[in-house]
Amino acid sequence: MKLRxxxxxxxxxxISFSSFADVTLNLPQSAQLVLVNGVNxxxxxxxxxxxxxxxxxxxxxxxxxxxxxxxxxxxxxxVMTFSGNDATYTLQLPNISSAYQAQKFNNQPTMSLxxxxxxxxxxxxxxxxxxxxxxxxxxxQEIAKYxxxxxxxxxxxxxxxxxxxxxxxxAPATKDAKIDQEYVxxxxxxxxNKADTTTKQSFKTSINK
Numbered sequence: 001m002k003l004r005x006x007x008x009x010x011x012x013x014x015i016s017f018s019s020f021a022d023v024t025l026n027l028p029q030s031a032q033l034v035l036v037n038g039v040n041x042x043x044x045x046x047x048x049x050x051x052x053x054x055x056x057x058x059x060x061x062x063x064x065x066x067x068x069x070x071x072x073x074x075x076x077x078x079v080m081t082f083s084g085n086d087a088t089y090t091l092q093l094p095n096i097s098s099a100y101q102a103q104k105f106n107n108q109p110t111m112s113l114x115x116x117x118x119x120x121x122x123x124x125x126x127x128x129x130x131x132x133x134x135x136x137x138x139x140x141q142e143i144a145k146y147x148x149x150x151x152x153x154x155x156x157x158x159x160x161x162x163x164x165x166x167x168x169x170x171a172p173a174t175k176d177a178k179i180d181q182e183y184v185x186x187x188x189x190x191x192x193n194k195a196d197t198t199t200k201q202s203f204k205t206s207i208n209k
């Protein structure tokens with residue numbers, strides 16, 4: 001219990017050190033946000049983000065006509081991470097006008113991230129897939145788990161203390177229902193390495209009481 005309390009305190013301290021919001025991200029009408037930096041989001045209004053690394057998750061949601069019929073395409077959840085400072089970026093998605101193009105996007109999403117002058121901005125992306133029957137999805141918890149993985153678009157800095165707390169009950173456990181210490185060590189090292197000197201010292205003091 002003492003270790004868990006110290007871990008959550010360390011996480012909260014790390015999250016509190018945020019920079020001013022200086023990145024603007026413009027989205028196309030066909031992009032529907034589900035997450036911005038680990039927090040539930042919706043719509044496609046321009047996003048004002050912190051300088052540095054950011055992560056969004058969205059659906060490509062569009063109607064297209066093929067052979068005289070109208071079809072609704074809603075993609076898998078696409079995760080995108082990118083970095084920027086004092087800039088405006090625009091997300092561009094490919095045109096989809098057929099079932100073939102829709103399936104191709106789901107299998108291997110393609111997109112562009114452009115600066116104000118039209119130059120390409122580097123980014124990483126992946127697909128957030130949940131297998132099996134789905135009534136509803138807990139996207140913040142899904143992305144928190146994803147961001148602790150080695151996925152190509154993982155961004156550990158957006159894992160929140162709240163999500164750590166929510167994830168703990170489903171952490172790997174031993175036969176006597178104790179939390180797997182390898183899991184605890186991984187989380188502890190993650191937040192400790194992100195803390196400044198003062199926070200690290202406070203953390204050491206809290207676990208030595």
